[in-house]
Amino acid sequence: MAEEKLPTRAEDFAEWYNQLVVRSDMADYAPVRGCMVVKPYGWALWENITSWLDAEFKKTGHVNAAFPTLIPLSFFEKEKEHVEGFAPELAVVTHGGGEELEEKLAVRPTSETIIGHMYAKWIKSWRDLPVLIVQWGSVLRWELRTKLFLRTAEFYWHEGHTAHASAEEALEEMYRILDIYERFCYEEAAIPVIKGTKSETERFAGAHTTTSIEAMMWDKRALQSGTSHYFSTNFSKAFDIQFLNRGNTLQYAETTSWAISSRIIGAIIMVHGDDQGLVLPPRLAPIQAVIVPIFRNDAEKGKVMDVADRVFLELKEAGIRVKMDDRDNVSSGFKFNDWEMRGVPLRVEIGPKDVEKGSVALARRDKPGKEGKTFVSQADLASTVNGLLADVQSSLLKRATDYFNANVHEPKDYEDLKQIVADGWAFAYWCESAECEARVKQDTKATTRNIPLNQPEGEGTCIVCGRPARRKVYFAKAY
């Protein structure tokens, strides 16, 4: 750590992010261009994310499985749009065991093709449906510009792949998953998101319909934080996934796929982080409370540690993810800054004065300085801490929601839209033509994020061309 302080977000948001990810011990740069190492602290956060999602998927009847990392290159040729979409970012294995391979193998950028191939083999009857499989793993997409978590060649995710007997069921599945994603963002990550449908140009390669959840980062750029796709029969036709229905006629399956990636960690960082460092939502934080004992000599140390150890056990037994910072080679001031950098939601300070008074000092991460510091009784501390953690969680969501609302605007006209997307999101009627979308992108670099599922009553006119428009869309610059 050369410098002690991070650059402020206002000074240089990109640099703030880059330094924070490394200094908070979340991740590090790998020796391979475009790749990252997720460090134990970052992975612990990811595990908290994945375990919640995994439980929700299982509740809704999904099962986990694993498919190979290597996919015959020819599989990508089978779906025209899919191959066009992914060809530029494929990594291809050409040699194995010292020999050049007959059939080149792609390192999976996503698994629709190989899973489609297997589904064709497995699905023969309406009795085999639905198939509801989730794969947890990593994928590889060749990327030149790297940003840890947000854009790396290899990233971690789950990909759900389902097959259904009818379009209705498949669409229902797509929305069911989108709802789970939305709930994850609000309840766990404390991030407000917009659920909606992607425009034709922003749609997943090969999909009939792509839906997404979109979140606003601190710099007001949008981050697509999860996607859920309905393929209709595009992939089942390409891979010949057919079954005999109840009427004994051959029918193509209706399929979906959906994903949230480790990119969501970038969202958590960029939504909640402040100039001191990370701010993690308590429900996902690997460490929810850290105890910092404070003392000047051995006599004080003995007394303080007695209390600190007792408090540690009490919190731990109450199910709180608590950490004791008993390092003796750094000052307590250093520790305060250190845990703030790492985003621990709550700090428990215990010093000689607290031992005397039967109190502890609680400092909440979301409110820096004295404002967030309270002195509370040691009695019944676990419930006090739990209450405060819940309060931090809801305060983060409220703050992020207020920020979102304050930075979405409805443009009066096209000129107004240009102004708005320079530093915010615009919400406006759009005729849904690719021409108008392209013009906005050309003029402002902003793209359509999604067409929210919740639409206001009535109709309007396109903010770009003035023609009649049925639905409103969000325009914003995106990551």
Place this chain on the structure above:
RNA sequence: CGGGGUGUGGCUCAGACCGGUAGAGCGCACGGUUCGGGUCCGUGAGGUCCGCGGUUCAAAUCCGCGCACCCCGACCA
């Protein structure tokens, strides 16, 4: 792919024009000191100076070739 830049302890960099036994800060180890908001002092470990070739008594430094990485642009979930 086009333009620009940089390669020197773990990190950030000085040294290079003007060739002469490789340096600083931070980090790390050890000892002490300190601890209620980024303590201080001492001791110490750690380097094929990106690679190959050339010039020279002598190359981190000069010359040639190569490699890698970074930044800007173009392209892109």
